[in-house]
Amino acid sequence: xxxxxxxxxxxxxxxxxxxxxxxxxxxxxxxxxxxxxxxxxxxxxxxxxxxxxxxxxxxxxxxxxxxxxxxxxxxxxxxxxxxxxxxxxxxxxxxxxxxxxxxxxxxxxxxxxxxxxxxxxxxxxxxxxxxxxxxxxxxxxxxxxxxxxxxxxxxxxxxxxxxxxxxxxxxxxxxxxxxxxxxxxxxxxxxxxxxxxxxxxxxxxxxxxxxxxxxxxxxxxxxxxxxxxxxxxxxxxxxxxxxxxxxxxxxxxxxxxxxxxxxxxxxxxxxxxxxxxxxxxxxxxxxxxxxxxxxxxxxxxxxxxxxxxxxxxxxxxxxxxxxxxxxxxxxxxxxxxxxxxxxxxxxxxxxxxxxxxxxxxxxxxxxxxxxxx
Numbered sequence: 001x002x003x004x005x006x007x008x009x010x011x012x013x014x015x016x017x018x019x020x021x022x023x024x025x026x027x028x029x030x031x032x033x034x035x036x037x038x039x040x041x042x043x044x045x046x047x048x049x050x051x052x053x054x055x056x057x058x059x060x061x062x063x064x065x066x067x068x069x070x071x072x073x074x075x076x077x078x079x080x081x082x083x084x085x086x087x088x089x090x091x092x093x094x095x096x097x098x099x100x101x102x103x104x105x106x107x108x109x110x111x112x113x114x115x116x117x118x119x120x121x122x123x124x125x126x127x128x129x130x131x132x133x134x135x136x137x138x139x140x141x142x143x144x145x146x147x148x149x150x151x152x153x154x155x156x157x158x159x160x161x162x163x164x165x166x167x168x169x170x171x172x173x174x175x176x177x178x179x180x181x182x183x184x185x186x187x188x189x190x191x192x193x194x195x196x197x198x199x200x201x202x203x204x205x206x207x208x209x210x211x212x213x214x215x216x217x218x219x220x221x222x223x224x225x226x227x228x229x230x231x232x233x234x235x236x237x238x239x240x241x242x243x244x245x246x247x248x249x250x251x252x253x254x255x256x257x258x259x260x261x262x263x264x265x266x267x268x269x270x271x272x273x274x275x276x277x278x279x280x281x282x283x284x285x286x287x288x289x290x291x292x293x294x295x296x297x298x299x300x301x302x303x304x305x306x307x308x309x310x311x312x313x314x315x316x317x318x319x320x321x322x323x324x325x326x327x328x329x330x331x332x333x334x335x336x337x338x339x340x341x342x343x344x345x346x347x348x349x350x351x352x353x354x355x356x357x358x359x360x361x362x363x364x365x366x367x368x369x370x371x372x373x
Contacts, residue, residue: 001061003102008056017056018043020068021092022283030141031148032275033283043090047236048125051076055110056090059099067093067100071107072125073114077231086111086373088121089131092149093156100156108373120165120370122147126231127224128241132168132343132366133157140363141275143304143340146170147366154367162369166228168343169352170366174359175303175339179328183357187325190318196265198326199256201249213242216256219264223309228345229368245269245306252330253303255323266310268323272300273340302338303331320354 008017018039025031043056052074059067070090078084088107093099111119123131130147135154142148179187190196204212217238224230233241253270277296281289310319331339343366344351 003066003099004060005057005102005106006060008058013058014040014043014056016058016065017068017090019283020058020065021090024092024094025148025150028148028150030139032142032144032278033281035278035281035285035289036283037285042124042129046125047234047240048074048129050234050236052125053114054125055107057103057106059093059103061099066096067103069103069107071110071119072123073111073116074125074231077126077229080231081229083118084116085118085120085370086114086116087123088119089123089125089129091122093153095150095152097156097159100153101160104160108371112373117373118370119373120368123229123368126233126237127227127229128233128237132368135167135365135367137170137362137364140172141279142364143342144274144278145304145306146343146364157369160371162371165368165370167346167368168366169346169362170343170364171341171355171360172363173305173339173341173355175328175331175336177328177359178332179325180357183321183328184325186318186321190322194265194317195260196257196319196322197260199258199262199264200251201254201256202251209246212256213246214238215264216246216267217241219267219311220307220309222312227348248297252334253327255326255330257319257322264311265314266319266323268308268327269306270303270327270339271306272297273302273304274300301336302340303336305339305341307342324354 008014018036022033052072054070054072056070057068058065068090069088072087072089074087091103093103108119122133123129130145132147133153134147134149138151199212201209201212217233221232225232248271249269250272253272255268256264257266259265274293274296277293280292308320308323340363341355346352
């Protein structure tokens with residue numbers, strides 16, 4: 001049967017685009033539905049659209065939506081890495097390689113018309129977005145900030161001529177075990193040696209929190225600039241990320257280490273796992289979706305390790321010992337059973353090696369695919 005690919009042009013098309021994934025995965029026990037309101041905002045009001053160009057398409061078979069894709073050109077990325085590389089994301093399709101190929105070919109054609117010579121993905125506009133196609137760990141439920149897909153996606157990507165660019169790996173940790181004694185001793189020595197302190201967000205007023213948000217994301221840009229495919233956040237993106245992430249901070253899951261001048265030296269941010277709440281919400285905040293999500297936020301036994309890092313000026317000092325030991329102690333105190341790490345590039349051996357000190361197992365592996373066009 002003929003597959004027809006049409007560009008998203010109307011509000012009705014857009015709604016079909018952001019609701020398709022939740023319909024495709026309605027029978028999956030592992031998939032975590034995205035909120036419609038968040039998807040719509042991401043597709044129309046994301047700060048990265050200040051500089052990114054994009055196109056969206058839907059695939060139809062017999063008048064029914066059977067797939068979707070977005071193609072993106074991020075000029076800041078290409079300028080930073082001296083490339084002509086387009087990206088694709090929001091790539092979902094029913095179990096038919098002809099659907100996947102029709103969508104990928106359409107995205108490829110547009111990217112070529114924009115002067116691109118390669119395409120890679122699945123990626124969002126920038127590094128803060130959800131990225132990477134799941135290649136192992138299909139039996140697990142992902143954190144809310146991570147993608148999920150069926151196993152057949154991987155088979156189709158390889159058949160369409162895509163190859164691996166990089167992998168991100170996530171681990172599941174026993175959060176109740178505490179930090180190794182050696183790590184705790186090292187953290188104590190470092191705190192005294194460098195006159196470091198913990199910033200207590202419970203004691204901050206609104207003005208102090210705003211300053212912390214600005215300083216945090218400036219530090220974030222510096223911390224991760226050497227990470228594969230990283231794109232520094234703009235002021236608009238920092239403002240948006242601050243309003244999105246910082247309001248979710250819980251003091252018991254936050255570790256911000258500062259020097260004697262209150263400059264951020266290192267940080268570790270975690271959030272309660274809200275995946276089960278999002279499942280029950282089924283993409284809707286109302287009438288009761290908000291309740292299920294809030295319940296998971298306030299009553300949790302699993303946490304998502306979202307961001308950890310050290311300012312470049314402190315990279316060689318071993319400050320990871322401080323935030324790891326501090327958070328591990330808090331996990332035990334609050335009876336947290338399990339922690340899921342954020343996706344990390346598997347070639348970043350220093351970051352991945354940290355988890356060897358803990359009772360851990362590989363939880364999920366995600367892949368960025370690439371293809372010359």
